[in-house]
Amino acid sequence: MQENQIDHLFQQGFSLHQQGRLEEAQVIYESILKLQASHFNALQLLGVIFLEKKQFIHSINLITKALQIQDNQAPCYYNLGSAQQGLQQYEEAIARYDKAVAINQEFAKAHHDRGVALQELQRLEEAITSYENAIAIQGSYPEASWNLSLCQLQVGNFHAGWRGYEWRWKNSEISKTAGLRNLKQKLWLGAESLQGKTILLHAEQGFGDTIQFCRFTRLVSQLGAKVILEVQPSLVSLLQNLEGVSKVIARGDPIPECDYQCPLMSLPLALNTDLNNIPGVPKKFITCC
Template identity: 50%
Template sequence: YDKAISLKPDYAGAHWNKSLELLALGQFKEGWKSYEWRWKHEDLGSKLPNFSQPQWLGVESLQGQTILLHSEQGLGDTIQFCRYAKLVKAQGARVVMEIPAALVPLLQGLEGVDELVQSRQALPAFDYHCPLLSLPLAFKTELSTIPSPEPYLRSDKAKVNQWRIKLGPKSKPRVGLVWSGSTQHKKDHNRSLRLDELIHYLPNSFDYVCLQKEIRAVDQETLKQSRIQYFGDELKDFADTAALCELMDVVISVDTSVAHLSGALGRPTWVLLPYVPDWRWLLDRE
């Protein structure tokens, strides 16, 4: 990548791919800088919103200012990086966060956020803005300073009680399962499994609960014949999924939004990763 960049300094693809390598290796200082090239990489289809207000990257004082933090990429990315809101709030700012409608019930009351706005709705006045995945650059995040080792999301207690009743009496440890994600994901073939590839590895000494709402046609018959509890449309939003996660002894998931949700809730979470994982999982980790 360095050779390509030396020949063509504005080669966004080389900068972008270099950033993924650096981040996967835990070399965050340079990785976050190069990650900003995502806005110039035409193949990614990412465009930095054309606000008249300046982007904040940690330089200007936010004391007494209002900043808009806005989602980008997938739902899991928003769940993973919304933890930075309380760090922004600690800078003395009023924090407005714009998020997809599917996450509004879940993120109500998120620490550090003064106002939640649903995507594509009218925005209040603000002085600065920052995409969520640029916040690690703004705060110069290193491996040793990744924020929120403690849970930073909370489930709705009333919903937890509703799901406890729905699940019925507990007789075995409960395992929440997610074996496939959205088919719209560009690398879905690297992360999703067929249920019949997984089901033979599920011992009888546990109860299993499906935490994904969408079931692919290829998995429907296998699921129907299995011991896995499935609730489908009863999972109305991520607040329901969060409540169900709270009742699991462990969540086992492929690299999708539920893995981030379960981790953010502080639940024991095992993530099934491909041999070459997404950068955020780093390498040679447990």
């Protein structure tokens, strides 16, 4: 088959790949490799397909072969790192991300995923640097900002960590899990006085998060607010006598008239929480990471 015919076949496969028709694209890439085993793009993109299908070993084998043909391709090193990270080979993944960044210092995604791998290894300060580099390159980067906040909280930088935790609402995957709400009441994050006001504090994410963070409701009531607490239906009976709460309602019930609203996991930010004032924790148990 002539070179231009192989090129035409590749364009067909690439078009199918872009449309998300992975199985059809895979067939074409594999047919190209039978004709030309050293076809760089067919090798690396077939590796990407196996990466997308979470068949990480196949992906590693193919991308490695591609890099033996062209070894200066930052996306290939990034994809190789992603496959190794999929196998929890974090040290190897970091080395591949480092190679990608060495070739292209503006590769924000490689900086970010390097941070994820470092975070898995509990190398938190290094992870923070990677996330900050990714944000500096890309600007608005919700995933990096969210992961950065988690690292900051782990190392005890509560001021920056809780502020950055608000990026969960900009992260499409996290916001689905957190349960982003579209409420008419104004969001309260500590700026306005609550004296004589009514505030709705509402649960987000899982049961454990609700139970852990409902301890902050007492502090809100001490600011002079009448507190309405909205939680998952199965937790209403458990929390109905919670100190500082005027009324507990189930998610899905009609919401009483309120002046403000705040998600439970935004309360540490609104209340300027740090290691010295976490409610319900004796000081002798509070240590920095």
